[in-house]
Amino acid sequence: MKKILLTGFEPFGGETINPSWLAVSALHGQQMQGHSVVAAQLPTVFDASLRELKRLLRLHQPELVICVGQAGGRRALSLERVAINVNDAPIPDNAGATPIDTPVVHGAPAAYFTTLPIKAMLAALQQEKIRAEVSQTAGTFVCNHVFYGLMRALAKSRSLKLARGGFVHVPWLPEQGAPNMALDDMVRGISVAVRCALAVQEDRLMGAGATD
Template sequence: MDSFVKYRVLVTGFGPFGTYTENPSWLAVRTLHDTTITTAHTRGKPPKGPKADAIHLTALNIPTVYAAVLSTLPGLHAQPPVLPEEYTSPASRALPEEGFQLIVHVGVAGPGPLRAERLAHKTGYQLPDHERQSPPLIIGKATLRGFGSPRYGDDFADELFTSIDVDGLVDDLTSGPDPLPLETSDDPGRFLCDFIYYCSLAESEHAGRGTPVLFIHCPPIGQKMSTAEVAEGVRRIIANVCSKL
């Protein structure tokens, strides 16, 4: 790891599903891979100075598949992280031994601004994934689907909340001369976006290191924001969160 980098951040996007042969979340997230920004990042070039700490970004594409989330997320929170075998980018050879300091998941939603999600749900999933597989059944709960024992049992609440101050994040980035189109949300959607968020928050607890986790919803391409604008918005969100770690 480069000695000047203070924070290592993992950003995930999703693979295809439904009518999306290329997922808008991954089209934005992949442009961030193996790049470095700073905690003072604003639109355009990040300013440099003694108070600006460097942040290295690693991007990962996760299939829009329940089983893929369940098999991948524990490794992302491990120390050191374990990425899927097919992930062979140069950054995979320099993963932080101490683990990522922040994990941000990005997924597509409806038209509008970026949405920073505050919470995720344990149960209530019904929709089939990209491989037409249903969400996992909770043993002993009849038709209830979502997370259950043994790994996600009664120790985990029906709703898990991010440790990040989402309201403060939104206030910071929507004020000033260059406001970001960003709003707070408590409805991640009971599909793969909600599913990966809950899984990641639970795995953060499992790992015992308190790694902050955030989920960002982006709009479809060209519906209020372009791919480049989404990527820039994610950069600014990450810079703001890391500046307060």
């Protein structure tokens, strides 16, 4: 069966939970439009997160990849538009690394756009009364690091040349602070986003790819 790969992160920054992993793990094993959902956890660590993601891509050869991360302070599901080739850590990652103004990949393009139909996904989420937005920045921490690495891997891999991918940020859970979103709404929102991405091949978004 064709695969959908969903990834979330382990807790970081002193937290004991990460809603990104709780949300995607709730969808593991489900079937959507002839595809099987595989959920996997990434370490919140520069470099190690990309090594694990690339291993998962080789293993599962997914047709659709959505990486999900936590963004405390946001109130909606954030559909990320662009990943930038910069690591600039505001806090240490889970291995204690704090890269400042370093590239994700030396000599690579400045940015990659998502290949998900984020405008259609936004409309689908809003129709289901789930708070959602298109975001212009995934930050410069491990979330953006993974987003950039994902889009570069999809652009460069012959075996994954037809696969599409992108990144979604979720808010805190109520027990983590405010603003927040209930876990059930996150799970439902990611499910809606995945089904929309499978159904919609083209979006009103300008052409995806790399930019110098």
